[in-house]
Amino acid sequence: MCTHNNHRSFDQLLSQLSTRLINSESAETQDCIAEAIAAFGSYVDADRCYVFEFSDTMTSMSNTHEWVRDGLSAHIDDLQGITEEELPYFFNLMKNTFRFIVHDVRTLPEAARNEKLEFEREDICSVVCIGLVANQKLLGFVGCDMVHKRYHWTDDDVRHLSLVADMIANSLERQRTYQQLIDTQRQLKEANSKLQALATRDGLTGIPNRRALDEKLLEEVRRAKRQGTGLAILLIDIDHFKAFNDTYGHLKGDEALKQVATCLDAVMQRSTDFVARYGGEEFAVLISTDSAWQALRKANELLDAIEQLSIEHKNSPTEPYLTVSIGGYFELPQPDAEVASTISRLIDNADQGLYQAKADGRNCIRFR
The missing domain is CATH 3.30.70.270 (Reverse transcriptase/Diguanylate cyclase domain)
Known part of the structure; x- marks a missing residue:
């Protein structure tokens, strides 16, 4: 396990990644997110680190980024479009507290039966997830797993993962805002083209007026x-x-x-x-x-x-x-x-x- 003597270097790395994200294009943003979760996974000596994004209605989620330690299986392709009905305990806790911290999945309550079965399917023993919150809206979460071993997540682990979550949330929100702007501009252009066509077309015959x-x-x-x-x-x-x-x-x-x-x-x-x-x-x-x-x-x-x-x-x-x-x-x-x-x-x-x-x-x- 990591001794956490590298707090300062980890903070410096996040600071560098954050600076890059602020000035990054879309493709580089995705690379920076991948680097951030890989850095945290290495920092806590984890087996898997990932990002999930919620649907606009908050009723489903999909795995968008995944880092996996060498020798372990990736699950990103299997974790698409997971619905609230499949994991109700997790969805409820994440929506209300923006956190899901489990040191030992065996201790999960009966209400989390579906979650426990899913963790067992993926051989997960310990898991921590922190919500991606931007403009008071939950966009998704960043999480980390321990496979075949249990681990007690420390306050420093949660603090550092929260920093990663803030960085990713702000980046995703910036991307979404930019994409919405692009979509709005495209829609306006299409609307203007249609209006122009209407203005220069005869309504009855369809030929120019x-x-x-x-x-x-x-x-x-x-x-x-x-x-x-x-x-x-x-x-x-x-x-x-x-x-x-x-x-x-x-x-x-x-x-x-x-x-x-x-x-x-x-x-x-x-x-x-x-x-x-x-x-x-x-x-x-x-x-x-x-x-x-x-x-x-x-x-x-x-x-x-x-x-x-x-x-x-x-x-x-x-x-x-x-x-x-x-x-x-x-x-x-x-x-x-x-x-x-x-x-x-x-x-x-x-x-x-x-x-x-x-x-x-x-x-x-x-x-x-």
Whole structure:
């Protein structure tokens, strides 16, 4: 047995470990905890030293760190998720006194029958456990066993193990606080991403909304100016949509809007294409392209694809199916062009093209 003449060196070791823990990253924290329990185990010439952590509800515990003297069996893998029902005497004593000190397990009362059986299974003769308490909360405990031999735990043993417990408890609490901060930051980031998505997505159709279109126009005009590429915008309006709602009802109208949005999205598949709900029964398509002809070809594809959805619209002058009118405009933004005026010009000209398409009988395309 240890003569305890090395109190000062043990205190110095704990002081060094504590200093390291204060400034440690997560991985080093685990190493320091392992060193601390190994130091105490060697100090009292013990057979096993370990750390258990309680669940948040304090109804179960698991072995998280274990030091075992050479030649003895480790039990950490067997001591996971131990419930309060399995060891009620131990749980009750630890929760109320934060200590479990047994010099001879044979002296345990009848109420600790389960505990005695567990100690016998692990060949434990003497055991001491000190609670890990931080911010008035019991996080777990650090403990020490004597196997095949009985030992009377001294006041110095308990004092030193209590110092180890305080050091580990503070480290675990710091880690938990840090992890909670990381989790909170992650949750906030996810929530912000969801809010951003909601803010830029149309609630009915699921495609980008007018706000998203405004942001995309700003981005694409700037890019087109830098790269010297062209930009086209199509404004698409469902023909006689009020008559459609009056005939089939607003639920069918909503369904038609969703079908049109899905169709537009399916046709415009390039990563540089952008489809948005412009408002009401209007949609907008932004196309990065080298020529007005390419944009016009895409507009024709859209016109045909929507009519081929075969959405019945019997009270429309363009019957029998739901159709759209499309206004388009293409421009090659100059390097010195103002972004705001370019955006305004794109939308205004496409809008005039749409107005002309409606005036010319609808179910057609007009480019400016």
